[in-house]
Amino acid sequence: MLIPCLTCQSRFAPDEYFAACSGYNRWLDLVSWTCPRCGNHDDMRVLPGELGFGYRHRGRFAVHDRVRVPGLRRQRGELRLDISLDRSSWRVPARLGPPVRAGAGSARRPRRAP
Ligand SMILES: [Zn+2]
Numbered sequence: 001m002l003i004p005c006l007t008c009q010s011r012f013a014p015d016e017y018f019a020a021c022s023g024y025n026r027w028l029d030l031v032s033w034t035c036p037r038c039g040n041h042d043d044m045r046v047l048p049g050e051l052g053f054g055y056r057h058r059g060r061f062a063v064h065d066r067v068r069v070p071g072l073r074r075q076r077g078e079l080r081l082d083i084s085l086d087r088s089s090w091r092v093p094a095r096l097g098p099p100v101r102a103g104a105g106s107a108r109r110p111r112r113a114p
Contacts, residue, residue, distance in 0.1 A: 001014070003069060005037060005040065008035060008037055014086075021092045028060070031046060031081060047074070048074065052065070079094045080093050081094075
């Protein structure tokens, strides 16, 4: 199965296609994809059996175009997204976001070292 670039219509084998993913955004559940052929950047969401393309809107991601990839699976991790298809898998590391510290999200001040 070959997966197309929606911009230039080039088709890629899964290995080449998923190797071009980077920067998993855990908050919006997105990966960045850069076409190896035309250089176009796209945000996409990896879904079971398909890829979802769209745009960010008001802090959310709206899927508008779907590309069916039968057998595609995904698993969200703390610092990465694992994508698998047939017997292959690819790991997309998370984009560095705001620092995550113990106690983050609480209103208390971080404790200073003495
Ligand atoms: Zn392209």
